[in-house]
Amino acid sequence: MKDISSYSASTQLALKRLDAITRINESVVEGQRKSALSPVRHKVFVSYHAADAVEVVNFIEKYDDVFIARAIGMEEDGSDIIDSTNVDYIRRTIREKYLRDSTVTMVLVGGCTWARKFVDWEIYSSLRSNPTPNGLLAVQLPSTPLSTIAPSRLTINRPKSDEDGYAEYYVTPTSVEALRREIQTAFDARTTKSGLIKLGGNLRERNSSC
Known part of the structure; x- marks a missing residue:
């Protein structure tokens, strides 16, 4: 995990908890913790802005029964x-x-998520994945x-008044x-709506001010 000393104490704690959630989800064999009769829990990559880490970890823990957090965000430096x-x-x-074996990418939107370049990169890579996005x-x-x-x-891939997305x-x-239901809808779109994917323009080169 990156050096997070520049963040506030609450954000540092949340980022450490996010890292722990990732490792826990990776180490648990699917089906050991949940009954085979339980609803399907898709493997979800969570994309977010570090400034929202406290809310993100609370969201993931609140909906632990709904999805499996397979990986959570890129390191801020992206050095490799x-x-x-x-x-x-x-x-x-x-x-x-980062995306690993996830099947759905969920962007948890805060006030400045739009400005984070890694969110743009993660969305692009999710849409461009082969053989199935x-x-x-x-x-x-x-x-x-x-x-x-x-x-x-994300916006260019949302439904418009005169077309689906x-x-x-x-x-x-x-x-x-x-x-x-929302996650299942996204999962189903991988095969039913893949022809509607719009990759958009160049990758964002830097974070924007927010």
Whole structure:
């Protein structure tokens, strides 16, 4: 994990908890903790802004029965790929190192998530995955105003008034069942809506001010 000493104490603690959740989910054999009769828990990559780490970890722990957090966000320095200008290399590295065997990518949206370059990279790599892309959805964190800007690469994949879209944007779930349906919708889109994917323009080169 990166040097997180520059963050506030609460954010440092949340980032450590996120790292622990990742390792716990990776070490548990699916089916050991949950009954075979339980609803399907898809393997979800969680993309987020480090500033929202406290809310993100609370969200993941609250909905532990709904999805399996397979990997959680890229390190802030991205030292192994940040200097590369090869888009295919960046996509492949993110897929192999971070997305791993997830089938759905969920962007947890806070006020500045749109400005984080790694969120853009993670969305792009999720959409570009072969042979099957990740399902993609965004869920707004509880403290986030309704007027918050969504990441641009997500926005171009949302439904428009006159056309369908690959990804959906949701406000904070009202129930476990609602989030389960939302994740299942994203999972199903991998095969039913893959033709609607819009990769968009160049990868974001730097974080924007927020």
